[in-house]
Amino acid sequence: MLTLVLVVIFAALVFEFINGFHDTANSIATVVATKVLSPGQAVMLAAGMNLIGALMGTAVAKTIASGLVNTDVVQVTSQVILCALLGGIVWNLITWWKGLPSSSSHALIGGLCGAALAAAHNDWAALIWSESLGDWTKNKGILWKVVLPMVTSPLAGFLLGILVMVALWGLIALLSRAGGWLGRLARPHFVNKFFGKAQILSAAYMGYAHGHNDAQKTMGIIALTLFGAEASGALDDLPGWLAFLHPGAAGEQDIAMWIVITCAIVMALGTASGGWKIIKTLGHKMVKLHPINGFAAETSSATILTVAAHFGMPVSTTHSISTAIMGVGFAKNPRALKFSVIERILWAWVLTIPAAGGIAYGLLRLLEAIGWA
Numbered sequence: 001m002l003t004l005v006l007v008v009i010f011a012a013l014v015f016e017f018i019n020g021f022h023d024t025a026n027s028i029a030t031v032v033a034t035k036v037l038s039p040g041q042a043v044m045l046a047a048g049m050n051l052i053g054a055l056m057g058t059a060v061a062k063t064i065a066s067g068l069v070n071t072d073v074v075q076v077t078s079q080v081i082l083c084a085l086l087g088g089i090v091w092n093l094i095t096w097w098k099g100l101p102s103s104s105s106h107a108l109i110g111g112l113c114g115a116a117l118a119a120a121h122n123d124w125a126a127l128i129w130s131e132s133l134g135d136w137t138k139n140k141g142i143l144w145k146v147v148l149p150m151v152t153s154p155l156a157g158f159l160l161g162i163l164v165m166v167a168l169w170g171l172i173a174l175l176s177r178a179g180g181w182l183g184r185l186a187r188p189h190f191v192n193k194f195f196g197k198a199q200i201l202s203a204a205y206m207g208y209a210h211g212h213n214d215a216q217k218t219m220g221i222i223a224l225t226l227f228g229a230e231a232s233g234a235l236d237d238l239p240g241w242l243a244f245l246h247p248g249a250a251g252e253q254d255i256a257m258w259i260v261i262t263c264a265i266v267m268a269l270g271t272a273s274g275g276w277k278i279i280k281t282l283g284h285k286m287v288k289l290h291p292i293n294g295f296a297a298e299t300s301s302a303t304i305l306t307v308a309a310h311f312g313m314p315v316s317t318t319h320s321i322s323t324a325i326m327g328v329g330f331a332k333n334p335r336a337l338k339f340s341v342i343e344r345i346l347w348a349w350v351l352t353i354p355a356a357g358g359i360a361y362g363l364l365r366l367l368e369a370i371g372w373a
Helices: 002-033 039-054 059-066 078-097 104-119 142-178 180-185 188-213 215-232 240-245 257-271 276-285 291-310 317-332 339-369
Strands: none
Touching (some): 002 104, 002 188, 002 215, 002 291, 002 317, 039 188, 039 257, 059 215, 104 215, 104 317, 142 180, 142 291, 180 188, 215 257
């Protein structure tokens, strides 16, 4: 049993690593595409801000751990979590290979739901569809924590990207009409130089927001694994050097600091390992970006992620930054958007949850067939 727990933790960290080169690439795509920072500089900035963001809360981790699967109907074993992770990993690798910025968050959620459904032998009650707790911000279930933000966050990203871009252009127009030294601030050279510096701040904000939302998802999976292992007695005879695996007496409300730091570091390592395909899709293929555009897109996306994390909604970094870039591009010139690329991205979004869920479902069925689950 202990070996299986360690395998699940390893698989979770593999997922986080893949999340690094798959999703964190999305968070730094614009600052690299506008040539404000080199990929190496952007990675270091993202890694540091991811760590800070990851330390700022666990609301999203709690949603992953307890807000989607009904543990009264199905037992979430290490095998279930392993298949959920593998479902997400396989789908992430497929979309990464194709250079498509699909959502690691939704891949993980789809994998968890698919594996839980298989473990419950197709009893759909194993999934918490909607659980009203009075205040909508505290409601549980797939409707409130997955479907609602999945629909609203891309729309919000698109609209906020347009609004921020229009507001910045309006400010530049006012400065230009003012003349004098204020008018000089509106010159293209100064605007590019200023937003080249400002985009470092917006990229840091984006890295923080990504860590605050995305890094928590794997933390929740690891914590859920350890709580389940503790309850089953799998951690009763741990050797001294593995004593840190005990979740302790604090209960499911706390995520151990070693989990937080490990996930943040692994995500940063993943970022450095292969996200350039997706960076090119977001930063170059959808619309040509300048520093002011990158600043607007990052600020819009990071704001959405931060607000969502506050309410425990596992929103997709991919969706928010992609649609913010679309909004900025639309404000710049609707014809500048490359709709063939956008269409490929949309298909990847639509297919992510059912595809990852189907893979996880099939894997758990396979484990059951050979007697390993």
